[in-house]
Amino acid sequence: MNEKISINFCVPLVSKIFYSSNHFYHAPLFYAQAHFVCFLQFCPCVLNVFLLQILKDFNMTAEIQVHELFKKYPNGTEALKGVSLEIQKGQFFTLLGPNGAGKSTLVKIMTTLINKDSGDFSIAGINPEVNQSKIQNIIGVASQDNEIDPTEKVEKLLVFQGRLFGLTKPEATKRANEFIQLFELEKERNKKAGALSGGNKRRLHCALALVHRPRILFLDEPTVGMDPVARANFWEVIALLNRKEAVTVFLTTQYLDEADKHATEMALIVAGEIQYSGTIVDFKKMVNPNGGLSLDDSYLQYIKTLSNQELSVN
Numbered sequence: 001m002n003e004k005i006s007i008n009f010c011v012p013l014v015s016k017i018f019y020s021s022n023h024f025y026h027a028p029l030f031y032a033q034a035h036f037v038c039f040l041q042f043c044p045c046v047l048n049v050f051l052l053q054i055l056k057d058f059n060m061t062a063e064i065q066v067h068e069l070f071k072k073y074p075n076g077t078e079a080l081k082g083v084s085l086e087i088q089k090g091q092f093f094t095l096l097g098p099n100g101a102g103k104s105t106l107v108k109i110m111t112t113l114i115n116k117d118s119g120d121f122s123i124a125g126i127n128p129e130v131n132q133s134k135i136q137n138i139i140g141v142a143s144q145d146n147e148i149d150p151t152e153k154v155e156k157l158l159v160f161q162g163r164l165f166g167l168t169k170p171e172a173t174k175r176a177n178e179f180i181q182l183f184e185l186e187k188e189r190n191k192k193a194g195a196l197s198g199g200n201k202r203r204l205h206c207a208l209a210l211v212h213r214p215r216i217l218f219l220d221e222p223t224v225g226m227d228p229v230a231r232a233n234f235w236e237v238i239a240l241l242n243r244k245e246a247v248t249v250f251l252t253t254q255y256l257d258e259a260d261k262h263a264t265e266m267a268l269i270v271a272g273e274i275q276y277s278g279t280i281v282d283f284k285k286m287v288n289p290n291g292g293l294s295l296d297d298s299y300l301q302y303i304k305t306l307s308n309q310e311l312s313v314n
């Protein structure tokens, strides 16, 4: 509504300036100005609509934009065949698809671990390939491929990660302690990362991804190897960050119950191509218009309709 007030205030002001200006005496210019002023005075609604649309477009710039992304590995595997996606700020998005569909490849490209062949993408309006360091401050990545120094202790790793991304020492220490508690790593605090169990290593990956307060979180199969209690705690933390701090979440998982419970938007990728992109609710309706199916069942039902040829990558 502020936009409307400012436009309605500006129109008479602008016309007053025009009428009182010396240009008034230059006939052709005067006529042009008069028309412009009339337009401003009599069409404030039109202007409001335009202005609101511009503001809307500005605010609605997708947090993650992917356009026609292609990736072929040196062995000839075409992992991505023109993938396009849009994820808005604060969305909890999940990318689903069978093994080998291209999920990790897409995450690796977006987090600048590997290069694309062609296409465009932007994260928070930034081209990650041009401004890699800026992107690393904005995103957090929890993936099984994360490399952790096995000789370093858990608490030290977390503080170091915070410092690396610009937190002061007291801030980094506070954040490290918060995540040690949240992910129940108290007993592991002084253990070397290499000595952790598989599940605890996953918790450490997630804590490391979050410690610098990223605004976008990439979670690639984050709960593999976690016990049920650890999984529940993990999702509580992520759901809270998404709800309270509007952190955008990009999740890949094979645990569709987790995606069903927490995500609202999804895309389905099969053999390097996006087959569906939209809300989870609409996906379920598309598969079974009568409703009542879980995401797990809807996904299975959809995949069963595809032929082996459609499922194979090349």
Ligand code: ADP
Pocket (backbone or CB within 6 Å): 073, 074, 075, 077, 078, 079, 097, 098, 099, 100, 101, 102, 103, 104, 105, 106, 313
């Ligand atoms: P997903 O994460 O959905 O399981 P990936 O992105 O890991 O799928 O893999 C997509 C395809 O690319 C698969 O056929 C996989 O074998 C292939 N692939 C992945 N990484 C490489 C690589 N480094 N070299 C060659 N092929 C690869």
